[in-house]
Amino acid sequence: MIFSPSQTNDYQLCPTYWRFNKEWKARGQKWTPHRLIGTAVGEGLSIIFTAGMEACDRALQAALKILETGWEQNDEFTLEGASVLVTKGIKVAVRDVVSDIISQETTLGTEFVIGEGRIDLVTRSKATGKIIVTDHKTTLQLKTEWVLPRLLQTETDNQLWDYAWRASSFFGEPVEAIRRLLVVLSP
Numbered sequence: 001m002i003f004s005p006s007q008t009n010d011y012q013l014c015p016t017y018w019r020f021n022k023e024w025k026a027r028g029q030k031w032t033p034h035r036l037i038g039t040a041v042g043e044g045l046s047i048i049f050t051a052g053m054e055a056c057d058r059a060l061q062a063a064l065k066i067l068e069t070g071w072e073q074n075d076e077f078t079l080e081g082a083s084v085l086v087t088k089g090i091k092v093a094v095r096d097v098v099s100d101i102i103s104q105e106t107t108l109g110t111e112f113v114i115g116e117g118r119i120d121l122v123t124r125s126k127a128t129g130k131i132i133v134t135d136h137k138t139t140l141q142l143k144t145e146w147v148l149p150r151l152l153q154t155e156t157d158n159q160l161w162d163y164a165w166r167a168s169s170f171f172g173e174p175v176e177a178i179r180r181l182l183v184v185l186s187p
Contacts, residue, residue, distance in 0.1 A: 004116035005159035012158075031072045033082055038138040040066040041183055042120060044090040045136055046110040048098055049121055056094060060087055085185040089138065093183050105132060114166040121181075122167050130176030133163045138183045147182065154180040 003011070011018040044063035047055050063086050071079050105123035108131070112119040121134035135154075142150065154160055157180075164175040 005162040007116070008162065009158055031074055033067075033071070033074065033077050034140065036067060036070045037082055037086060037140070037185070039070075040064070040086045041089050041093075041138045041185075042111075042136050044086070045093060045098065045181070045183075046120070048090075048094060049102065049107045049110050049123075053094070053099060053102060056090075060090060063087075063090060085140070089183045089185045093181065097181060101134075108171075112167075114170050117163055117166045119163045119167060125176060128176060131167055131171055131173060132177045132179065133160065133167050133175055134179050134181055135160055135163065136181045136183065138185065140184075141186045142182075142184045147184070151180055151182060154178060 007018065007022075010021050040063040043066055044059040047059035047062055051058070064083055067079060067082055067086060071082075101123065104127065105125055108122045108124055109119070110121050112122050119133055120136040123132045123134065124130065125132060135157075137150075160178040160180070164178050168175050
């Protein structure tokens with residue numbers, strides 16, 4: 001049986017933790033917008049990678065729709081504040097990274113599901129013809145000194161190596177590179 005990368009990480013941490021994590025849900029846990037914000041940013045990026053740079057407005061609308069649909073009242077954020085962060089995050093990502101990826105690579109799939117893994121982006125380099133696997137990570141804030149260490153974790157992250165293995169098996173050829181697209185929403 002093949003498990004998802006997050007389940008594998010949980011099991012490696014502690015088999016008992018893995019079992020409890022699958023079966024037990026905390027009661028009274030407060031809802032936070034963090035996961036929803038990451039999902040919204042991911043959806044916006046997915047649309048742009050699939051449809052191209054001309055789809056930026058449609059991508060922003062889709063991301064904001066995800067926020068509106070899943071939003072629950074909370075003490076930490078307002079919907080308007082989260083909308084501003086998501087819009088800014090997508091625009092900066094497009095300006096700084098996404099436009100370069102689109103110009104240098106061909107998109108093979110976004111939100112690509114292979115077995116228990118969901119790969120955010122699979123592309124083929126126009127220069128080498130090789131496959132590249134990209135994982136999007138969104139964080140609300142991150143100090144400058146932690147950006148490089150967070151990106152360097154990519155090289156040893158089980159999740160990305162698992163995605164590379166899945167993509168290689170699916171396409172029948174080796175993956176040239178794995179990388180992380182880190183979107184930081186506030187200073």
